Amino acid sequence: MFQGQAERLHHTEPTEIKQEKGASNKWVQEWKTAIKRDKYLYLMAAPGLLFFLIFKYFPLWGLLLAFQNYSPYLGFWDSEWVGFKYFHEFFTNPDFMLLFRNTMAISLLNIAFFFPIPIIVALLLNEVRSLLFKKIVQTVVYLPHFLSWVIIVGICFLIFGQASGVINQLIVQFGGEKIEFLTEPNYFWAMLTAQSIWKEAGWGTIIFLAALAGINSEQYEAAQIDGANRWQQMMNVTLPGIRGTIIVLLILRLGQVMDVGFEQIYLMSSGPVAHLADVFDTYAYRVGIQQGRFGYATVAGLFKSVVGLILVVTANRVTKKFGEEGLY
Structure with missing residues (x-):
């Protein structure tokens, strides 16, 4: 019985993986099509996205200072962690x-x-x-x-x-x-x-x-x-x-x-x-x-x-x- 279940799993696993890969490839293809179709809109949105990435999301790393006794001389990673x-x-x-x-x-x-x-x-x-x-x-x-x-x-x-x-x-x-x-x-x-x-x-x-x-x-x-x-x-x-x-x-x-x-x-x-x-x-x-x-x-x-x-x-x-x- 266990041998039969193992064989069924062996046969179904590649099919599931293929489905996942197919869904992933389909999503990538749709994404590429959307970028190609609306490239000028994405180009117009790029400055705003860069603004948020540089000034809003990238500085979030600085929140780690709340758990450090930060010293500019020791740097970000070598400062003492104080929890x-x-x-x-x-x-x-x-x-x-x-x-x-x-x-x-x-x-x-x-x-x-x-x-x-x-x-x-x-x-x-x-x-x-x-x-x-x-x-x-x-x-x-x-x-x-x-x-x-x-x-x-x-x-x-x-x-x-x-x-x-x-x-x-x-x-x-x-x-x-x-x-x-x-x-x-x-x-x-x-x-x-x-x-x-x-x-x-x-x-x-x-x-x-x-x-x-x-x-x-x-x-x-x-x-x-x-x-x-x-x-x-x-x-x-x-x-x-x-x-x-x-x-x-x-x-x-x-x-x-x-x-x-x-x-x-x-x-x-x-x-x-x-x-x-x-x-x-x-x-x-x-x-x-x-x-x-x-x-x-x-x-x-x-x-x-x-x-x-x-x-x-x-x-x-x-x-x-x-x-x-x-x-x-």
Whole structure:
């Protein structure tokens, strides 16, 4: 009996191998055909793919520093491996909760106030009938995106500075007392949120304007026949038409919840607001670059990435349960 089974296995094995090889060859052939057919599309996509390979995927090797007492003199592979030592030190550090609180507070303020602004601006511009006025407004709101954070923060100092700021000068002229907008802790997070809105809201509007352009005009005509006014058309046609885009961008924004921007906060931080300005980005810079603790700073960056990944996956699953397409 066993001899018969062995003979059957002996005869069936080559057939299975042939099938696997045939499927593999078929896949390779289809891949070659697709490349030959769409070679120009792949050529256009090549710069983007190279960008992600060089700046996103290749640096992932650096995450190994979180498990090393890295020394530039010893090199990447000869440095001492310390396991999860830095993870334990990072999560038991008294500064961890302060960093987590500041990062989450700034990020949640951006989600609550900054994220809806591009949607509102796009809806308002969509209602404008004058093409010239619409282009002027678009140019004005897009312009701050092309300015660096150094310039944005410098303008804020000129406007809100206590000594010679324009706002404080006006307050004094009207008989009031100067307000410390930039050094008062109660204003710091609001100032960061307002700067983000001013700089990036116009740029984010581009995506929603493109989504609005994809809505079928026949839906508006049908709504007008049914007697819907402009507000009803927006609530029943426009917003449902861009709902998918809003959900996808919100999921992507949740993935960046731990990334609140190093440059802006570093430039805005000062002594009186230092306890509110210390986030994971500035902490990693201070510990990793200034103190030379590369492995410990890598743990902070890895923690940010893991939290972002968990939020994206969770939000996408919740979205799927509510019947939306989601991110993937």
